[in-house]
Amino acid sequence: MYRISNIYALAAFGTIGGALFGFDISSMSAWIGAPQYLEYFNHPDSNLQGGITASMSAGSFVGAVGSGWLSDHLGRRGSLMVASIVWVIGSALQCSAQNVAHLIVGRVVSGLSIGVTSSQVCVYLAELAPGRIRGRIVGIQQWAIEWGILIMYLISYGCSRGIQGPGAFRLAWGIQGVPGIVLLVALFFFPESPRWLASKERWEECLDTLAMLHSKGNRDDPVVVAEYEEVKEAANIAAQSKDVNFLGLLGKKMWKRTAAGMSVQMWQQLLGGNVAMYYIVYLLSMAGMSGNTALTSSIIQYVIFLVTTGLIIPIVDRIPRRLLLISGAIVCMALHFATAGLMASYGYPVDSVGDNPNLRWVIHGPAAKGVIACSYIFVAVYGLSWAPAGWIYCSEVFPLKYRAKGVGLSAATNWIFNFAIAYFVAPAFTNIVWKTYIIFGVFCFAMTVHIFFTYPETAGRTLEEIDLVFDTNTPPWKTGRLAPNAFQERLEQVKQKKERDFPGASEHEHV
Template structure:
């Protein structure tokens, strides 16, 4: 069967798995302020709405835990195929929802699929991509999430203003099945991960796939040969160790990597992205916006998110992971504290906002516009830094033997905090109002310290070289001092080939 060999084409289709996450995010965030939705589901209060929103994250947590096991047994490609089918089923269940329980069940099923795709798409693409562009290739997944958020939000907006009655949200939720179907069909034309093939000792297929992806089909290309040697060594070391369980991820040689992978996903959530993504409509309503103005203002925020990540992806491998994470944490901390200060000094408590009893704080006029402006700034910073980088970093830090399960556990960490925050933010806006931003600002301060002292740089290195980074005693803030072993090996290989050619030519001359 014909296989797609262009890494960017693979990333474009493969990251539809990320778009599924984005579709599910805005399929809910777009409706929480629309009467059609709230009336049909009996005007859920802040606690119930938090539970509805968070139900997808609960399913994603379970899916992430299962993802590593599924991916290791069946392969990265087949795991994503199964997730695509589950996603389509989840969309059908949501579309037919008759009550809150029915809707929550559909979101949990969709979440199972997102748990697999959010973790294993990163693994798959990181194992396909060459080191020099791995960041931008894996980072395309985050960009796909943002495209999914924006596209579904605009579909929801169109349904809200152009379709009457419950059919409005049913059409919107039904459309979610389309990208799942596209991904399922595309995966039939994808190659399997060469590193997974090697782990199953399918060496010929692994070498053929590496040659197709990195050497235009030439098995003797120096890059292909050196990478194949590194994969062989990684597999040899993996086979020498015992079969691993999830507990093995916390063993003596791996626990630091596991902590990096899990914590970077935890901090991505605690940075405050959920405030901007899930409940952006609430923020704008508190600032005095109503109706279609609120919906369009929210769409602008999603566009900013999309553009900033798109601008960063082409250069993300040159900037480095540590720099982006540190800059993002510090600047987001400042923005959170500014928003809290403006809301506290210029806002006031109210029984409800435009009839929405879930909101008990109002801030209008220039101060309200300032809150909106800083919300846009936060989204831009998040799009430049933590949104793409956290997924890339988690996909890079684990060795081959542990990668699928390790990234699965890391993604599960993302989803359990996503669940907690999706549930927490709606009641928080109701009960503690502006103090919500103080909490996220403190989280940003804590993650800045953690990243500086515990996260080594991984940008520009092969996955096998990253093993060396974690096995040295070099402090995380000095890991740039470790040389480029992969580049040195390519040069050595070229010199060997050249010397053999020169030797052959000399022999012919003598003859």
């Protein structure tokens, strides 16, 4: 069967899995203020709305936890096929929702799919892409999420304006199934990950896939031969441990990687992106916007998000990961504190905003414009830094034998905090209002300190070189200065020491 070999084409189709995440985000955020949705579901209060919004994240957490096992047994491609089918089922359940419970079940099922795709698309693309462009290839996953957010929001906007009654949201939620079908069909023409093939000792297929991806089928190309040898050496680790489990991620040589992968996903959520994405309509309503004006302003924010991430992806591999993460956290911290200050100084409490009793704070005039500007700038900074860098970093830090489970656990961390934040923000806007932004500002400060002292630099390294970054005693803030030849020298030193201590060991082990 014909296989797609262009890495950018593979990324474009593969990251439809990310677009599914984006579809589900705006399939809810676009409707929480719409009369068709509110009337049909009996105007859910802030706690119930938080639960509806967060139900997708709950399913995604379960899906992400199980994604490593699924990916290791069925292959990266096979796990994404299963996720595509589950997504279509979830879309059908949401489209046919008769009550809140039915809707929540549909969102949980869709979440199971997103849990798999959000973690394993990163693994799959990281294992297909050459080290020099791995960041931009994996980063396309985040860009696809943003395309999904914008496209679904526009679909929902059109449905809400053109269709009266529940048919409006049913049509929008039914359309969600289309990209899942497209992804399923495309996967039949994808190659399997060469590193997964190596882990199953399918060496001929592994070499053929590497040759197809990097040299148009020439198995003797020096680049192909060099990468094949690296993959073989890394696969020796997996051969020594047939029954890899989650406890291994907490072992002596793995806990730092696990902590980095999990915490970068935790911090991505605690940065406050969900405040801007899930509940932008709430913020705009408190700033005095409603109807078409609020919807149009929401679209502007999603376009900003899309454009900024699109600008950073082509150059993301030229910028240190640590610089993106730390600078993004600092600027976002300042924006959160500025938003809180404006709302506290120029806003005042009310019984309700329009017909929405969940909102009890308003702000008018120039200060309202300042709050909206802060939200727009926040989304721009988020799109330039944490949105792509968080997913890229967690896909890089794990060695082959733990990669699927490690990235799955990292994604599960993202989803459990996504669930918590999605549930928390709706009642927070009702009860503590501007103090919500103070909380997220403090989180940004904490992550800045944590990243500086614990995250090694991974940009521009092969996945095998990153293994050595974590195994050296170099302080994380100095790892960006390690020259490429330092990795080879370190590898040779380790091999020589093992050969002296355990003759023949270097033929079977790789550190």
